[in-house]
Amino acid sequence: MNVMSTRIKVIWVVLVFVILSVALGYAESDEVIDFYTTRAEQVYQSRSPFESGIQFSFKAHTYFKIFNGDQNAIVTDSAETVYYFNYGEIDSTKVVYSFKREEQAIEFSYPNIFTDDYVYNFYPHDTGGGDLSIGFDSKDFEIGVPIGIAVIDRDRYFLKWLYMHFLFDKRADRFSRSYRFTEVEGFVFPDSIWESRARKTFFASEYYRIETGISDIKIYR
Numbered sequence: 001m002n003v004m005s006t007r008i009k010v011i012w013v014v015l016v017f018v019i020l021s022v023a024l025g026y027a028e029s030d031e032v033i034d035f036y037t038t039r040a041e042q043v044y045q046s047r048s049p050f051e052s053g054i055q056f057s058f059k060a061h062t063y064f065k066i067f068n069g070d071q072n073a074i075v076t077d078s079a080e081t082v083y084y085f086n087y088g089e090i091d092s093t094k095v096v097y098s099f100k101r102e103e104q105a106i107e108f109s110y111p112n113i114f115t116d117d118y119v120y121n122f123y124p125h126d127t128g129g130g131d132l133s134i135g136f137d138s139k140d141f142e143i144g145v146p147i148g149i150a151v152i153d154r155d156r157y158f159l160k161w162l163y164m165h166f167l168f169d170k171r172a173d174r175f176s177r178s179y180r181f182t183e184v185e186g187f188v189f190p191d192s193i194w195e196s197r198a199r200k201t202f203f204a205s206e207y208y209r210i211e212t213g214i215s216d217i218k219i220y221r
Helices: 002-047
Strands: 055-067 073-086 089-097 118-122 131-138 147-153 159-165 174-184 187-200 205-220
Touching: 002 118, 002 131, 002 147, 002 159, 002 187, 055 187, 174 205
Parallel strands: none
Antiparallel strands: 055 073, 055 205, 073 089, 118 131, 131 147, 147 159, 159 174, 174 187, 187 205
């Protein structure tokens, strides 16, 4: 009886230790995520050219592609335009050459995903290098609110990549947008943007992709 009682006590001690270890691990993980997301949010507010109110311009070269069921491009189009921004909004444009089809809208600005609207997590493949991946998930699954992965500089908290998937976008069956970033005079600009969609048509599904490369970034002081 005493032996059984001792075993039960040992089991309970081990269980309590495991539970406390897991709880403390989660708490530590939450604190670390809070640290990085707070710093990244501060950098976003001060270093996003679309939030800071600076005047700037860049050249965007965009390709528009439609794919069939075999993933072969059946329609391609392209355009090149210089965009001038003032206080985060397009002030004017200079068209080098335009799309042959209907003009394709491009979303240059990128959202602040480091807010209380999201649930965050680290990814197990993190090796402690210069890049830190943070997964973000929507709390309320609102239409138009993206989920995905943000890759930031571990030491300076700048965005380096942003992968977003819109699960509840009613305009498309599947819709994703990705950004790669570059730093110019302390501000974080997108230098590449990819947007992919899949839509069901009457006869089949239609897939298309918009690929945009950004160059000649200039900031006006």
